[in-house]
Amino acid sequence: xxxxxxxxxxxxTEMGQEVTLRCKPISGHDYxxxxxxxxMRGLELLIYFNNNVPIDDSGMPEDRFSxxxxxxxxxxxKIQPSEPRDSAVYFCASSSQFEETQxxxxxxxxxxx
Amino acid sequence: xxxxxxxxxxxxxxxxxxxILNCDYTNSMFDYFLWxxxxxAEGPTFLISISSIKDKNEDGRFTVFLNKSAKHLSLHIVPSQPGDSAVYFCAANMRFGxxxxxxxxx
Numbered sequence: 107x108x109x110x111x112x113x114x115x116x117x118x119t120e121m122g123q124e125v126t127l128r129c130k131p132i133s134g135h136d137y138x139x140x141x142x143x144x145x146m147r148g149l150e151l152l153i154y155f156n157n158n159v160p161i162d163d164s165g166m167p168e169d170r171f172s173x174x175x176x177x178x179x180x181x182x183x184k185i186q187p188s189e190p191r192d193s194a195v196y197f198c199a200s201s202s203q204f205e206e207t208q209x210x211x212x213x214x215x216x217x218x219x
Numbered sequence: 220x221x222x223x224x225x226x227x228x229x230x231x232x233x234x235x236x237x238x239i240l241n242c243d244y245t246n247s248m249f250d251y252f253l254w255x256x257x258x259x260a261e262g263p264t265f266l267i268s269i270s271s272i273k274d275k276n277e278d279g280r281f282t283v284f285l286n287k288s289a290k291h292l293s294l295h296i297v298p299s300q301p302g303d304s305a306v307y308f309c310a311a312n313m314r315f316g317x318x319x320x321x322x323x324x325x
Contacts (some may be wrong), residue, residue: 110262139313148225148317149263151306197262207253208313210262 110211114197117133118217124186127214129198130179139185139208140173141197149197155181156204223244225309225316233324240298240319242309247292250312254283254294257318259307264308267294299323 111130119125131138140152153163156174166173170189174183185192195215199208224243228307232238233236251258269276269292271282276283282295296303301323309316 126318141315150313151313151315154313199262207265208263210255212260212262212325 107140110198110200110209112211112214114214114216115212116215118219119188120219121189122187122219124184125188125216125218126190127183127196127198127216129181129183129201129211130219131181131198132209135200135202135209136149137201137204138175138181139201140181141198141210143195143213152183152200181201185216188216190218192216193218221314221317222249223309223311223314223316224275227319228317229320229322231258231322231324232299234301236293237251238299238303240294240296240307240309240322242294242323244292244309244311244314246312247287247290249313251293252283252285254281255308255310255315257308263308264280266314270290296321301325 110132116211117161136157137147139154142150142152151212152165153173154161173183193216195213197210198212199210201208222245243300253264253268256266257263267278267281267283269285274285280296285292306318306320308318
């Protein structure tokens with residue numbers, strides 16, 4: 107198994123631009139999570155899905171952030187418009203059971219200038 | 220609202236000695252706890268977990284202790300090795316602490 111796949115690995119963009127991060131979870135995993143890591147706040151849960159349905163999006167910072175999971179093998183996290191304070195590493199993770207071990211992707215390092 | 224807290228941002232120990240990483244939580248309903256290890260430029264990877272029905276779980280050099288009354292858990296690494304140098308995250312209910320950077324000096 108290839109594990110959780112994220113793309114791109116790095117993204118540099120200018121303030122105001124739209125950013126789309128992509129994630130392919132491990133096949134057969136029913137849960138998908140999006141996290142953001144910053145120096146100040148550590149790993150923050152943004153949103154998670156169960157069977158492609160968003161369950162808890164209370165961690166999404168504001169309306170500029172949106173996430174979708176159109177099918178069991180693909181999810182996107184979109185930021186529109188992006189701002190410099192969105193600069194962080196964004197991780198996608200998946201798991202087969204709720205509260206069980208999560209398998210993380212390598213992350214996308216986002217820099218908004 | 221940080222429900223999982225790691226108050227020590229960093230820890231440095233000598234190779235062969237014990238490393239103790241601490242974690243506190245606020246929600247008494249949490250019943251399953253995990254530790255993850257993260258190397259630079261990689262995602263966190265699962266290390267060890269503990270259920271609230273236990274107070275100790277051991278896996279090789281790694282032991283996690285849970286004190287439910289204090290809402291506190293700790294990860295012990297004995298003996299510490301330079302390859303253990305990484306950031307360690309405590310997690311419960313999909314919430315992660317801020318992490319502790321462990322440096323093991325040869």
